[in-house]
Amino acid sequence: MALDRLCVVHLAQSDSEGGANKAAFRLHGNLRRAGMESIFHCGRKHLDDASVVPAHLPGVGDFVSDVVAYLNASGLRQYQKRSGTPFSPMRFSYGRLDLRLLSRADVVCLHWIAGGFLRARQLQAVKKPMVWRLSDIWPFSGGCHYPGTCVGFERACGSCPQLGSKSDEDISRSGILSREVGFRNLDLTVVAPSRWIADLARRSHLFGKLRVEHIPTGVDLNVFYPRDRSAARAQLDLPADGHLLAFGALGATTDPRKGYAQLRAALERLAATSDLQLTLVTFGSGDANRSVQISRFPVRHLGQIDDQVSLANVYSAADVLVAPFLEDNLPNVVLEAIACGTPVAGFAAGGIPDAVEHESHGYLAPIGASEELARGIAYILDRANDGKMRVNAGAYARRNFDLLKCGERYIELFREVAARTRA
Numbered sequence: 487m488a489l490d491r492l493c494v495v496h497l498a499q500s501d502s503e504g505g506a507n508k509a510a511f512r513l514h515g516n517l518r519r520a521g522m523e524s525i526f527h528c529g530r531k532h533l534d535d536a537s538v539v540p541a542h543l544p545g546v547g548d549f550v551s552d553v554v555a556y557l558n559a560s561g562l563r564q565y566q567k568r569s570g571t572p573f574s575p576m577r578f579s580y581g582r583l584d585l586r587l588l589s590r591a592d593v594v595c596l597h598w599i600a601g602g603f604l605r606a607r608q609l610q611a612v613k614k615p616m617v618w619r620l621s622d623i624w625p626f627s628g629g630c631h632y633p634g635t636c637v638g639f640e641r642a643c644g645s646c647p648q649l650g651s652k653s654d655e656d657i658s659r660s661g662i663l664s665r666e667v668g669f670r671n672l673d674l675t676v677v678a679p680s681r682w683i684a685d686l687a688r689r690s691h692l693f694g695k696l697r698v699e700h701i702p703t704g705v706d707l708n709v710f711y712p713r714d715r716s717a718a719r720a721q722l723d724l725p726a727d728g729h730l731l732a733f734g735a736l737g738a739t740t741d742p743r744k745g746y747a748q749l750r751a752a753l754e755r756l757a758a759t760s761d762l763q764l765t766l767v768t769f770g771s772g773d774a775n776r777s778v779q780i781s782r783f784p785v786r787h788l789g790q791i792d793d794q795v796s797l798a799n800v801y802s803a804a805d806v807l808v809a810p811f812l813e814d815n816l817p818n819v820v821l822e823a824i825a826c827g828t829p830v831a832g833f834a835a836g837g838i839p840d841a842v843e844h845e846s847h848g849y850l851a852p853i854g855a856s857e858e859l860a861r862g863i864a865y866i867l868d869r870a871n872d873g874k875m876r877v878n879a880g881a882y883a884r885r886n887f888d889l890l891k892c893g894e895r896y897i898e899l900f901r902e903v904a905a906r907t908r909a
Contacts (some may be wrong), residue, residue: 492900493523493590497583497604498597499642500530502792504736506816507546509679509703510597513619516704518891522900524592529581529603541581541787554580554894561736563656567646567650570742573629573655574600576664579608588612592904594894597712599658600624600631607666615673615907617899619701620683622815626665628658632743632813633686642691646860665692675903679703679814680837701896702814702840704889705825707793712880713802721799725788729764729867732804732828734791734819735811738771745810745833750780751856752810757781760864766808769800770819772885801826806866811835812853824848825883831862841887847879 496514502842508527517524518537526538531549532564550741552770555854560567581603588594588611594607596618609616622631628643630636637648643662644654651658669692678684684700687693719726735744749766756762758781766780769788778785791797801807807823809832817835820830824841830848832838833855849862869875 495591498605504514506598516571521774529763579605606665615903619677626690628661682837691875704892705821710825718799718803733808734769749810749854752860753780801828824879827880829875
């Protein structure tokens with residue numbers, strides 16, 4: 487196939503579940519609009535899209551993938567002192583790659599393949615140059631998705647603090663060893679959406695000698711753009727008056743890494759030290775229609791929102807997006823919010839500083855510092871009326887996170903990798 491008509495096959499756990507898979511599917515759609523042949527080969531297909539091809543045996547549905555994920559997780563039961571952070575072993579997998587489909591590919595682009603979708607050894611069957619877009623550190627760790635303060639991924643893991651393990655020969659070490667075998671002799675290039683995860687990959691035991699490129703996640707600016715704030719609030723049946731804070735993530739109120747506890751502490755601080763009138767609007771959790779309060783501030787739970795236009799309305803309705811994440815790569819909600827002209831108050835964690843310029847279109851507090859986060863929220867609300875931060879936010883997103891421009895960088899990389907392999 488000629489280089490001006492490259493075929494890219496994407497491998498991902500799902501076509502629509504979670505931020506990592508949604509970002510992967512956006513890239514796939516962007517490549518197709520650019521005229522490339524792009525095929526999305528995934529374990530859990532939910533979209534009615536002919537370009538999405540299931541990567542499993544006929545009749546295997548989400549139930550089987552859930553069973554495999556459960557069997558993998560059963561290996562964690564021996565670690566009674568493990569923390570609550572996600573850890574994904576890959577002893578078993580349900581994914582079955584279509585080798586005839588892969589034979590058509592010039593490049594195979596890997597995304598989030600955890601959750602029991604694929605084991606490292608299955609990548610040996612690909613036989614094509616691969617580009618791996620990092621959603622988290624799972625590809626080069628022994629099973630964790632975020633390292634916290636641990637640097638075990640630099641030295642082949644073992645004695646994993648997330649498992650509460652004191653043994654060098656624990657499941658994290660076996661995870662690294664299985665990856666070493668699976669990645670052996672692969673033609674692999676790594677793409678990091680944030681500078682933070684690029685640095686971790688370059689320091690890692692598994693990827694330290696590979697080429698690591700930094701290409702940010704892109705945002706569809708035809709969907710995420712500033713909308714009329716009053717109209718957006720009316721559309722969502724949100725209060726017309728007063729300040730609105732938005733907070734959203736998968737497992738927004740239940741995953742400790744998302745920082746809901748720190749957000750509560752920041753709001754309690756604001757309630758005690760200011761006369762601000764505000765409402766917190768959360769989305770991404772299963773708490774829809776449950777009315778609660780944090781101190782004197784009402785909370786509205788919108789539940790999970792899959793429609794992008796509705797998401798854009800949430801961002802546009804808000805005066806501030808709060809991103810209290812204690813560790814994250816380059817959160818979609820932050821990129822989507824600034825594209826809608828909404829300033830961000832958050833912690834300077836992971837890749838968030840790539841997307842938020844302190845006191846220009848947001849406020850960055852030290853990680854976990856709830857009192858400083860409260861100060862950042864107040865800082866933005868004090869300037870809500872002049873509109874300058876909203877203008878700065880939208881302009882920054884257009885300069886740095888335009889989906890089309892980010893897609894062009896992927897296309898250049900795919901062409902280069904395919905040409906080098908043929909040569």
